[in-house]
Each structure stands twice: as C-alpha cells, then as structure tokens.
Amino acid sequence: MKASIGLETPRPLSEPCSVECPLDCRISSWTSWSSCSRTCGLTGMMKRSRRVLRAARGFGRPCPSQLQQSKPCTPMPCYHLQLGDWSSCQLNGGDCGEGGSVRELTCLSHNGSGDDPVKKVEQSLCEEVPWREVMGALGEEGRQPELKKSCIVSCPGNTFSL
Known part of the structure; x- marks a missing residue:
C-alpha cells in the first residue's frame, strides 16, 4: 500500500559489514651472534637476525623495522x-x-x-x-x-x- 501512494519502503538503519580483527605482528627471537668476520684486528663485526613470523593486520601492532643487528668484535691483535x-x-x-x-x-x-x-x-x-x-x-x-x-x-x- 505504501508503494501505491508513492512512499518508499523504509531502509534499515544499520547494515551488516565485515571488520577485520586486529592481529599483532609476530617475530622470531634473535639468532645467536655470528662468529667474528675477521680473526684479528679492529674491524671485525658480528651479526644476528630475526624474522617476521606473521605480519600485522588491521590495527594490530606493526612489525619492528630492525630485523638485523651488528656489533664490533672484541679487538684481537x-x-x-x-x-x-x-x-x-x-x-x-x-x-x-x-x-x-x-x-x-x-x-x-x-x-x-x-x-x-x-x-x-x-x-x-x-x-x-x-x-x-x-x-x-x-x-x-x-x-x-x-x-x-x-x-x-x-x-x-x-x-x-x-
């Protein structure tokens, strides 16, 4: 009857939608420090790394940008x-x-x-x-x-x- 008198059918005030659940980034533990890149001297470096196990989704905590670290070795003559x-x-x-x-x-x-x-x-x-x-x-x-x-x-x- 509403349609016959020119009125529109009322629309619902809410609509179903999909909201992605936030998912925090997961990273591995740091690897052990590598052996020194030089057997002696002042310029040797050691490295360690970690990797992303699961990337962040939605408004989850993002992954850190630092996935590798290096540091100088103990100086050896x-x-x-x-x-x-x-x-x-x-x-x-x-x-x-x-x-x-x-x-x-x-x-x-x-x-x-x-x-x-x-x-x-x-x-x-x-x-x-x-x-x-x-x-x-x-x-x-x-x-x-x-x-x-x-x-x-x-x-x-x-x-x-x-």
Whole structure:
C-alpha cells in the first residue's frame, strides 16, 4: 500500500559489514651472534637476525623495522711471521772455507688497520700461525722455513774452471 501512494519502503538503519580483527605482528627471537668476520684486528663485526613470523593486520601492532643487528668484535691483535734475509757467510775461524749462514723468523703484531705500527713480540705468540702464511711467497708452502744453511767462502788463489 505504501508503494501505491508513492512512499518508499523504509531502509534499515544499520547494515551488516565485515571488520577485520586486529592481529599483532609476530617475530622470531634473535639468532645467536655470528662468529667474528675477521680473526684479528679492529674491524671485525658480528651479526644476528630475526624474522617476521606473521605480519600485522588491521590495527594490530606493526612489525619492528630492525630485523638485523651488528656489533664490533672484541679487538684481537694480529700476529704474523716474517722471515728475514740470509746473513753473510760466517766462518768458524779463518778467512775462507766452509761456514754457515742464518736468518731469523720474527713474530710481529699489529691491529689489522694498516695504521698501527708493526711490533716485534714474543715468538710464542706466533705458534698458531700456519707456515704457509710465511712461506707462500717463497714457493715453500707448508714447510717449516730453513733458518741455517751451509756456505763456502772461496780462498784467494783458488780458481775453478768448468
């Protein structure tokens, strides 16, 4: 009857709708700190991370922006071995004949930055340094360096012909 007299049917004052429930972000715990990126020196870093397990929805608490952290490692001195040059032939008395030549293997320390002066330190601090790090440039990789060798100083008047 309302429609016949030109009136509209009343509409309900509320309508059903869907409201998303707020859901807070969930993140994992931090991983353990990684090992140091350098074995010695001042510039090594350690890292740890966490990940998003569930992103926030609706008006839930958002995820933190920091998912990775880094921090400097405890400074550790760098040690390396330096092989010295051969000495001149040292004779066991006399001016010519058979003798020996020596060279030193020196333990040095620095902080790895390149700015720190290299210092001679106690030899025992270099006990863990692999020989290949000392000898690689000399083609004797992996072997302990020779520190003494025999040598000969020719006597005046001795001539050899081939």
